[in-house]
Amino acid sequence: xxxxxxxxxxxxxxxxxxxxxxxxxxxxxxxxxxxxxxxxxxxxxxxxxxxxxxxxxxxxxxxxxxxxxxxxxxxxxxxxxxxxxxxxxxxxxxxxxxxxxxxxxxxxxxxxxxxxxxxxxxxxxxxxxxxxxxxxxxxxxxxxxxxxxxxxxxxxxxxxxxxxxxxxxxxxxxxxxxxxxxxxxxxxxxxxxxxxxxxxxxxxxxxxxxxxxxxxxxxxxxxxxxxxxxxxxxxxxxxxxxxxxxxxxxxxxxxxxxxxxxxxxxxxxxxxxxxxxxxxxxxxxxxxxxxxxxxxxxxxxxxxxxxxxxxxxxxxxxxxxxxxxxxxxxxxxxxxxxxxxxxxxxxxxxxxxxxxxxxxxxxxxxxxxxxxxxx
Amino acid sequence: xxxxxxxxxxxxxxxxxxxxxxxxxxxxxxxxxxxxxxxxxxxxxxxxxxxxxxxxxxxxxxxxxxxxxxxxxxxxxxxxxxxxxxxxxxxxxxxxxxxxxxxxxxxxxxxxxxxxxxxxxxxxxxxxxxxxxxxxxxxxxxxxxxxxxxxxxxxxxxxxxxxxxxxxxxxxxxxxxxxxxxxxxxxxxxxxxxxxxxxxxxxxxxxxxxxxxxxxxxxxxxxxxxxxxxxxxxxxxxxxxxxxxxxxxxxxxxxxxxxxxxxxxxxxxxxxxxxxxxxxxxxxxxxxxxxxxxxxxxxxxxxxxxxxxxxxxxxxxxxxxxxxxxxxxxxxxxxxxxxxxxxxxxxxxxxxxxxxxxxxxxxxxxxxxxxxxxx
Numbered sequence: 001x002x003x004x005x006x007x008x009x010x011x012x013x014x015x016x017x018x019x020x021x022x023x024x025x026x027x028x029x030x031x032x033x034x035x036x037x038x039x040x041x042x043x044x045x046x047x048x049x050x051x052x053x054x055x056x057x058x059x060x061x062x063x064x065x066x067x068x069x070x071x072x073x074x075x076x077x078x079x080x081x082x083x084x085x086x087x088x089x090x091x092x093x094x095x096x097x098x099x100x101x102x103x104x105x106x107x108x109x110x111x112x113x114x115x116x117x118x119x120x121x122x123x124x125x126x127x128x129x130x131x132x133x134x135x136x137x138x139x140x141x142x143x144x145x146x147x148x149x150x151x152x153x154x155x156x157x158x159x160x161x162x163x164x165x166x167x168x169x170x171x172x173x174x175x176x177x178x179x180x181x182x183x184x185x186x187x188x189x190x191x192x193x194x195x196x197x198x199x200x201x202x203x204x205x206x207x208x209x210x211x212x213x214x215x216x217x218x219x220x221x222x223x224x225x226x227x228x229x230x231x232x233x234x235x236x237x238x239x240x241x242x243x244x245x246x247x248x249x250x251x252x253x254x255x256x257x258x259x260x261x262x263x264x265x266x267x268x269x270x271x272x273x274x275x276x277x278x279x280x281x282x283x284x285x286x287x288x289x290x291x292x293x294x295x296x297x298x299x300x301x302x303x304x305x306x307x308x309x310x311x312x313x314x315x316x317x318x319x320x321x322x323x324x325x326x327x328x329x330x331x332x333x334x335x336x337x338x339x340x341x342x343x344x345x346x347x348x349x350x351x352x353x354x355x356x357x358x359x360x361x362x363x364x365x366x367x368x369x370x371x372x373x374x375x
Numbered sequence: 376x377x378x379x380x381x382x383x384x385x386x387x388x389x390x391x392x393x394x395x396x397x398x399x400x401x402x403x404x405x406x407x408x409x410x411x412x413x414x415x416x417x418x419x420x421x422x423x424x425x426x427x428x429x430x431x432x433x434x435x436x437x438x439x440x441x442x443x444x445x446x447x448x449x450x451x452x453x454x455x456x457x458x459x460x461x462x463x464x465x466x467x468x469x470x471x472x473x474x475x476x477x478x479x480x481x482x483x484x485x486x487x488x489x490x491x492x493x494x495x496x497x498x499x500x501x502x503x504x505x506x507x508x509x510x511x512x513x514x515x516x517x518x519x520x521x522x523x524x525x526x527x528x529x530x531x532x533x534x535x536x537x538x539x540x541x542x543x544x545x546x547x548x549x550x551x552x553x554x555x556x557x558x559x560x561x562x563x564x565x566x567x568x569x570x571x572x573x574x575x576x577x578x579x580x581x582x583x584x585x586x587x588x589x590x591x592x593x594x595x596x597x598x599x600x601x602x603x604x605x606x607x608x609x610x611x612x613x614x615x616x617x618x619x620x621x622x623x624x625x626x627x628x629x630x631x632x633x634x635x636x637x638x639x640x641x642x643x644x645x646x647x648x649x650x651x652x653x654x655x656x657x658x659x660x661x662x663x664x665x666x667x668x669x670x671x672x673x674x675x676x677x678x679x680x681x682x683x684x685x686x687x688x689x690x691x692x693x694x695x696x697x698x699x700x701x702x703x704x705x706x707x708x709x710x711x712x713x714x715x716x717x718x719x720x721x722x723x724x725x726x727x728x729x730x731x732x733x734x735x736x737x738x739x740x741x742x743x744x745x746x747x748x749x750x
Contacts, residue, residue: 040694044419044701047686069669069694076670077690085686294444295451311422311460315452319444320416326701327416 002210003089003142003183005030005242005263011351014259015234018351021057021242021263023089024141024181028056029348030242030263033249033340034091036271038064040074040084042337043271044330047086052307053338054345056088057142059266062134063095063126067119071137079139091266092140094131094173094187096147097215097247108148110165128169129176136179143177143184144213145170150191152221159191163200170207183210185244188233191216192225197232211242214262218247226253230260237261251280251343251367255360258347270336275329277321280339283371288332290372293318306338307331377585378464378517378558380405380617380638386726390609390636393726396432396617398464399516399556403431404723405617405638408624408715409466411646413439415449415459417712418646419705422461427682428713429720431463432517434641437509438470438501442494446512454514466641467515469506469548469562471522471590472622480533483523485540503544504551511554518552518559519588519621520545525566527596534566538575545582558585560619563608566591567600572607586617589637593622601628605635612636626655626718626742630735633722645711650704652696655714657738658746663707665747668693681713682706 004022011017019030035042035050038061042050050058060080065071077083080090096113103115112127128146135143147166150159166189177184186209190196204212214233217226230245237243242263248254249267257265270280277289281301288300299309300317308317308331320328343363350359379397386392394405409432410417410425417425417433425433435455440446452458455465471488478490487502503521510518522541525534541564552559561584565571579587589608592601605620612618617638623629624642632640645655652664656676663675674684675692683692683706695703718738725734 039698039700040691041700041702044705046702068698069690073670073690073694077672077688083688083691083694085691295448297452313452313458315444315448316415316458316460319414319448319458323414323443325414325416326419326704327421329701330419330705 011356012354013357015261016258016351016356025089031258032056033344034059034266035337036266036268044333054341057091059091062092063098066134071134075137089141091142092135092138094144094146097149099126100149128173132173132177143182145173145186147187150216152219154191159193159196163190163196167203185209185211185213187213187215189216194232201233201236212237213244213246215246227256234261271333274332274336279332280336282366283369284367286372288318288321300335306335308335386731387729388732389634391633391726391731400464406633407431408719409434409641410712411641411643419708429716432466434466437467438473441509446509450512464516466517467510467513469519469521470501472524474501475524503548507548507552518557520548520561522562525591527594529566534568534571538565538571542578560584560586560588562588562590564591569607576608576611587612588619588621590621602631609636646708649707649711654707655711657741658744659742661747663693663696675710681710683710
């Protein structure tokens, strides 16, 4: 079935909203954070571990799965859920973001994008139709339109031309879309320009999608610009569809997104920083490799309900990370994903209790206190 | 408490024996396989996963823990069990084997062994006393005497001198040993020489230990020699103490060890081959990277009761391994360890049913059938 967004409550002090996402795999509360499982697995983790963290939707990357193992392998397995044995909703991106980090502007034509494989350098060509066809075969629950992520900064002319092309690509993708149980999201672009964001949002809504993504942020712009880019697009999106801010997972950015009306977030941050020995905590990021944790036998975060904090000490996780033991990255990934999922739980609770702005202020005060900064 | 070995049954057709090991953490059946957790973790796995595989004793490496995180850190954590949160028995080796793979013969003196750290090249000096003191602090359940693992081949003169020194080292270690709840094993050496093996076994037993290890195998000798080295030492060991064949985990070698009277085995093989994409199966080793498994959506081994086989396909595990996703090595580690632990369960059942030699014949016939060999 197509996903349905059910609005439960509008926040009284902001554009934040409490909702429910009805999916093929059950009903999940929004706002939500979606862990990233690029290659059909959230790095180092099993489906059971994701469920134990109260994870809902996870994200997988079309570009990466196209290359390995190939969409036909996934299709023959019975789709991504069966392939990776995940019985929860899966969202796939369009491949656009990965492609544009590999392609040069001259490689982008009306037809699609030519670029070189990051694995073996062979030439590849991705089109809006192919992106959708791959995603149809992957059989995720939510697919994304193929778009261009506009660089920052970009000239008005470039941004305008790109935004128009992304709209044409969105129509072409929708045209060939063919999967009854999959939903399709359109993506708002427009670069840093207010009128282009308005134009992109309105025209994307005219095409008509099951949900809407905010694209083009987290590409080097400052925070003020980023938050304005969200505002400039989201105000024209329909209230009865979910809104997804792509690639944003910084704990503070999530809060800023929520108060602007975002329902869904994803980011590789929690697993990527984990593999480098960093942990999210209430009081900011903690580098577990720091020598001061060598004999610290308390959990990474007192009171944290994650598997890692309930069972292991900073000293132990530090030892594993310092010794390049993979279990270290796994334990920190569990902690970091659970941290963001719990932040979402707290955010939803705060909206329920008409307390979101207080929660936000307190959260940011603690998070930016730099309690863990190295001396 | 010191471990106690309880003999349950002698096999009617071989020297195999069914027994129970009474430990600080419960009673476990022998013969048993012990997974290796070099750096205070069985690579990629949690304690819960080890329990789920029906793992009993695990092994950790004194040399590695001495270097990282250091025995004092483990001591201050409350010992190895608390440090790594493992509530099962732990055996530590003496560091001897690791030292000798790093040291040259001229670096071995009566006092101890000088060698360079494999991490940063700094000079280290390990003595029998220090090895025991480190293990006392690690607070494992079973500690090993510091020994020299004699190279193969070695001259009679070298083997004799080394065996005598290992005996003196065993006495020195026992002298300083100081941990009420820890047991100490002596190690039988003697190289490839029957009379030296007899001498080493008898003299080690005279010193008196809670259990006895067979050392010096798996250092390049052929299988016939290896099995003879076991026979030549084990016949002089007391029947009321456990016998441990160090570093042996090949599925067939385990069977050959069991029929010679071995109770305990350990090896890095199941986790090491896992990280390179290899799986133990009834019909021999399987290289999951083989292209023929690309769309094989059946489990690694039909009927296997491990988490991996119950939840994932060859095609999925292959995809993870080929894509360098750490979950792949984790899933194969689970399968491979469970394979060896199940082999031990079947061996014990076969002894119970007076069927061990038939079981062995059938097992070897299947395992050497090379069903999975690449075409």
